[in-house]
Amino acid sequence: xxxxxxxxxxxxxxxxxxxxxxxxxxxxxxxxxxxxxxxxxxxxxxxxxxxxxxxxxxxxxxxxxxxxxxxxxxxxxxxxxxxxxxxxxxxxxxxxxxxxxxxxxxxxxxxxxxxxxxxxxxxxxxxxxxxxxxxxxxxxxxxxxxxxxxxxxxxxxxxxxxxxxxxxxxxxxxxxxxxxxxxxxxxxxxxxxxxxxxxxxxxxxxxxxxxxxxxxxxxxxxxxxxxxxxxxxxxxxxxxxxxxxxxxxxxxxxxxxxxxxxxxxxxxxxxxxxxxxxxxxxxxxxxxxxxxxxxxxxxxxxxxxxxxxxxxxxxxxxxxxxxxxxxxxxxxxxxxxxxxxxxxxxxxxxxxxxxxxxxxxxxxxxxxxxxxxxxxxxxxxxxxxxxxxxxxxxxxxxxxxxxxxxxxxxxxxxxxxxxxxxxxxxxxxxxxxxxxxxxxxxxxxxxxxxxxxxxxxxxxxxxxxxxxxxxxxxxxxxxxxxxxxxxxxxxxxxxxxxxxxxxxxxxxxxxxxxxxxxxxxxxxxxxxxxxxxxxxxxxxxxxxxxxxxxxxxxxxxxxxxxxxxxxxxxxxxxxxxxxxxxxxxxxxxxxxxxxxxxxxxxxxxxxxxxxxxxxxxxxxxxxxxxxxxxxxxxxxxxxxxxxxxxxxxxxxxxxxxxxxxxxxxxxxxxxxxxxxxxxxxx
Amino acid sequence: xxxxxxxxxxxxxxxxxxxxxxxxxxxxxxxxxxxxxxxxxxxxxxxxxxxxxxxxxxxxxxxxxxxxxxxxxxxxxxxxxxxxxxxxxxxxxxxxxxxxxxxxxxxxxxxxxxxxxxxxxxxxxxxxxxxxxxxxxxxxxxxxxxxxxxxxxxxxxxxxxxxxxxxxxxxxxxxxxxxxxxxxxxxxxxxxxxxxxxxxxxxxxxxxxxxxxxxxxxxxxxx
Numbered sequence: 001x002x003x004x005x006x007x008x009x010x011x012x013x014x015x016x017x018x019x020x021x022x023x024x025x026x027x028x029x030x031x032x033x034x035x036x037x038x039x040x041x042x043x044x045x046x047x048x049x050x051x052x053x054x055x056x057x058x059x060x061x062x063x064x065x066x067x068x069x070x071x072x073x074x075x076x077x078x079x080x081x082x083x084x085x086x087x088x089x090x091x092x093x094x095x096x097x098x099x100x101x102x103x104x105x106x107x108x109x110x111x112x113x114x115x116x117x118x119x120x121x122x123x124x125x126x127x128x129x130x131x132x133x134x135x136x137x138x139x140x141x142x143x144x145x146x147x148x149x150x151x152x153x154x155x156x157x158x159x160x161x162x163x164x165x166x167x168x169x170x171x172x173x174x175x176x177x178x179x180x181x182x183x184x185x186x187x188x189x190x191x192x193x194x195x196x197x198x199x200x201x202x203x204x205x206x207x208x209x210x211x212x213x214x215x216x217x218x219x220x221x222x223x224x225x226x227x228x229x230x231x232x233x234x235x236x237x238x239x240x241x242x243x244x245x246x247x248x249x250x251x252x253x254x255x256x257x258x259x260x261x262x263x264x265x266x267x268x269x270x271x272x273x274x275x276x277x278x279x280x281x282x283x284x285x286x287x288x289x290x291x292x293x294x295x296x297x298x299x300x301x302x303x304x305x306x307x308x309x310x311x312x313x314x315x316x317x318x319x320x321x322x323x324x325x326x327x328x329x330x331x332x333x334x335x336x337x338x339x340x341x342x343x344x345x346x347x348x349x350x351x352x353x354x355x356x357x358x359x360x361x362x363x364x365x366x367x368x369x370x371x372x373x374x375x376x377x378x379x380x381x382x383x384x385x386x387x388x389x390x391x392x393x394x395x396x397x398x399x400x401x402x403x404x405x406x407x408x409x410x411x412x413x414x415x416x417x418x419x420x421x422x423x424x425x426x427x428x429x430x431x432x433x434x435x436x437x438x439x440x441x442x443x444x445x446x447x448x449x450x451x452x453x454x455x456x457x458x459x460x461x462x463x464x465x466x467x468x469x470x471x472x473x474x475x476x477x478x479x480x481x482x483x484x485x486x487x488x489x490x491x492x493x494x495x496x497x498x499x500x501x502x503x504x505x506x507x508x509x510x511x512x513x514x515x516x517x518x519x520x521x522x523x524x525x526x527x528x529x530x531x532x533x534x535x536x537x538x539x540x541x542x543x544x545x546x547x548x549x550x551x552x553x554x555x556x557x558x559x560x561x562x563x564x565x566x567x568x569x570x571x572x573x574x575x576x577x578x579x580x581x582x583x584x585x586x587x588x589x590x591x592x593x594x595x596x597x598x599x600x601x602x603x604x605x606x607x608x609x610x611x612x613x614x615x616x617x618x619x620x621x622x623x624x625x626x627x628x629x630x631x632x633x634x635x636x637x638x639x640x641x642x643x644x645x646x647x648x649x650x651x652x653x654x655x656x657x658x659x660x661x662x663x664x665x666x667x668x669x670x671x672x673x674x675x676x677x678x679x680x681x682x
Numbered sequence: 683x684x685x686x687x688x689x690x691x692x693x694x695x696x697x698x699x700x701x702x703x704x705x706x707x708x709x710x711x712x713x714x715x716x717x718x719x720x721x722x723x724x725x726x727x728x729x730x731x732x733x734x735x736x737x738x739x740x741x742x743x744x745x746x747x748x749x750x751x752x753x754x755x756x757x758x759x760x761x762x763x764x765x766x767x768x769x770x771x772x773x774x775x776x777x778x779x780x781x782x783x784x785x786x787x788x789x790x791x792x793x794x795x796x797x798x799x800x801x802x803x804x805x806x807x808x809x810x811x812x813x814x815x816x817x818x819x820x821x822x823x824x825x826x827x828x829x830x831x832x833x834x835x836x837x838x839x840x841x842x843x844x845x846x847x848x849x850x851x852x853x854x855x856x857x858x859x860x861x862x863x864x865x866x867x868x869x870x871x872x873x874x875x876x877x878x879x880x881x882x883x884x885x886x887x888x889x890x891x892x893x894x895x896x897x898x899x900x901x902x903x904x905x
Contacts (some may be wrong), residue, residue: 473728473729475725475726475728475779476723476725476779476781477723477725477726478703478705478721478723478854480856480881482874482875482876483874483875483876483878483879484856484858484872484874484879484880484881486705486707486856493726495729545728545729545732545778546729546732546733547729611850
């Protein structure tokens with residue numbers, strides 16, 4: 001059933017648009033992630049008729065949605081011409097993923113979700129104040145009225161671990177009384193309790209019966225709407241063997257298993273009840289209430305472009321907290337520490353990606369911004385750096401790709417102190433000791449020489465993937481004569497060997513030289529081949545054992561270099577360089593971050609590794625249709641801004657259609673291969 | 683289950699389009715005694731293994747150290763050597779070429795079955811059907827290679843990255859006999875021109891997914 005909900009959500013978001021009621025006003029300001037799909041732009045770029053025609057849509061999504069292949073997406077009741085929003089929030093200890101949809105035909109929409117009834121997991125439609133409601137399963141709920149629908153996928157985060165419970169001081173359960181009630185949650189979660197299993201000892205063995213039912217399953221129904229106490233009646237356990245020491249152990253083991261299972265069932269029921277409550281609360285607010293919306297938040301409006309075809313906004317700080325909560329929430333709950341969600345919408349960095357599906361390329365504009373002046377200034381300081389011009393000449397014109405980074409490491413170190421203090425002050429358990437942590441971090445700040453670090457690594461680095469060349473490596477195989485006597489033989493095969501260079505600017509050349517010199521003393525003792533070659537060092541690998549023959553290290557003119565290319569070593573020693581193209585040069589020197597990837601060259605090189613026909617066909621298609629990838633990022637107007645572009649080739653109306661075409665083509669290649677295989681087997 | 687885990691982990695060292703081969707060789711004398719050898723050859727993936735062996739995990743599995751692998755192989759050697767009727771047990775692990783072998787003599791094929799079972803028992807294995815791998819009836823001259831257990835369910839549960847490992851893996855069995863071979867039940871079997879040996883070479887994935895089988899009934903001509 002989850003498949004249905006996921007498919008529905010994906011569908012609705014893969015093709016939607018912007019007029020009428022603006023759903024942004026229904027997105028809470030405390031959201032950690034907000035995704036918008038501009039229906040207007042989407043429906044223009046890839047019309048619904050076109051989406052209908054893709055075989056992968058019919059084979060997979062239509063099947064999941066239980067729509068027949070003759071139905072058009074135009075007729076499922078969802079208005080794809082209006083904007084769709086999705087957001088993530090943490091509310092009442094539940095992590096919620098919410099989708100807000102526009103409807104244009106509620107009957108058709110009901111027909112669509114009717115598929116949910118078929119599996120039997122969905123409950124009946126219920127009337128609520130201003131909307132209809134259905135529980136698809138324990139974690140997925142749909143609410144709707146005549147013009148809109150809300151899908152909530154929610155998971156309760158305070159489900160407790162049985163063993164934490166068992167060994168906690170609050171546990172008073174004994175062998176005879178299996179009174180397992182979630183004491184911490186008792187105030188709100190009293191809807192569920194159960195009767196302990198009846199243990200019948202020393203019953204005479206019956207010939208046809210199993211000796212011990214180790215894991216009786218207590219059949220339960222889902223949590224009730226009203227908070228009436230539900231009784232869970234487990235099956236009777238029949239213990240047939242005489243009570244020897246061994247049997248006593250098995251009896252106790254069965255009781256323990258049963259207690260654990262029932263306790264876990266109870267936790268599931270508590271979770272389901274909480275999840276439904278949260279889902280209904282979100283829907284009630286969305287349909288009839290007033291939401292403290294993100295719409296007017298500066299941190300949202302400043303970095304989200306309403307004209308983008310799709311946009312993603314996220315609060316990195318909240319996301320981190322939610323991650324820790326979902327990973328360790330139960331643990332902290334067990335320790336008596338309740339989660340603190342101080343929903344601070346002003347501090348911390350907020351980031352966004354505005355996506356544009358243009359004719360020949362997909363463009364993503366990334367922005368990072370903090371409304372907090374201190375943090376914003378720190379961001380500016382970190383980005384206050386220019387790439388060393390001496391590094392640019394290592395980018396060869398026909399390279400596979402490069403990544404250049406230029407940041408102020410001294411400012412970065414200072415930024416970390418602030419972030420660490422802030423992080424510790426908001427972390428469970430540690431927040432009680434925030435003052436002590438604060439002093440410790442200050443002490444670390446005094447002890448650490450940020451200027452020294454900045455001298456060693458000023459923050460200018462460059463990685464260039466010059467090429468991927470096939471190289472011969474040997475291996476042992478077995479051959480057989482006509483009488484099947486085996487013989488070990490040495491063979492060779494081609495493997496891709498990366499040719500790369502990593503360069504880091506340094507103002508502590510002497511120190512880096514010492515590091516490069518250090519392995520010489522230990523080479524013989526540790527059995528590795530590391531030699532001073534006069535001006536540079538070579539770490540040689542056994543021929544045929546690794547795809548890389550040698551790694552070279554060189555420290556010269558304020559640069560520490562690690563490379564596989566002897567050409568780069570010679571170039572450095574002779575103070576020459578590659579004839580870097582003007583576009584790469586400008587991009588590296590005018591941005592804090594610059595990345596380029598020659599997709600065609602990369603696929604050409606990787607293509608030699610693909611052995612199956614399917615992989616070759618897919619790589620050929622990708623090679624013909626994907627263009628170069630380029631990313632640049634720098635500080636503009638006080639905001640960290642970046643642009644990533646992925647060019648497309650081939651016959652596509654626009655880059656969004658390209659993605660649909662690509663998935664469809666790859667799907668068809670795989671399906672065709674499957675059919676051919678089946679034919680040959682038959 | 684440690685053995686299975688180690689075999690899987692060893693296999694997991696090979697990622698993406700790599701390959702390995704398992705070679706099972708058995709020489710059966712007319713009296714039912716003989717010699718058995720199992721070779722796991724990962725040499726074709728050695729450049730990747732040289733890198734991966736230095737890592738702690740791959741595909742979410744812990745990577746055993748060379749010492750751990752050596753220790754595990756020695757433990758298998760000890761278990762096999764303890765089996766009555768099994769002698770001259772030798773194991774080797776070549777980390778230059780990533781080839782592991784185990785070799786032993788037996789007086790009856792049923793002792794090989796016992797050795798295999800002992801390994802699984804000592805590793806608390808849960809695989810069913812490992813009790814009987816070979817059968818030989820000297821009176822009828824019928825040698826049987828059985829395969830009562832299936833990895834299909836385990837394979838289904840594997841991640842795609844783990845599944846990829848088996849895509850190009852091979853299994854080869856070579857059985858040699860004092861007596862001449864009259865016929866072999868497995869269609870994929872090749873019989874040597876001298877009629878004294880048979881070879882079966884299969885793709886590991888075909889075996890795992892039950893498309894092909896290693897099972898074979900070989901009829902030997904009585905002298």
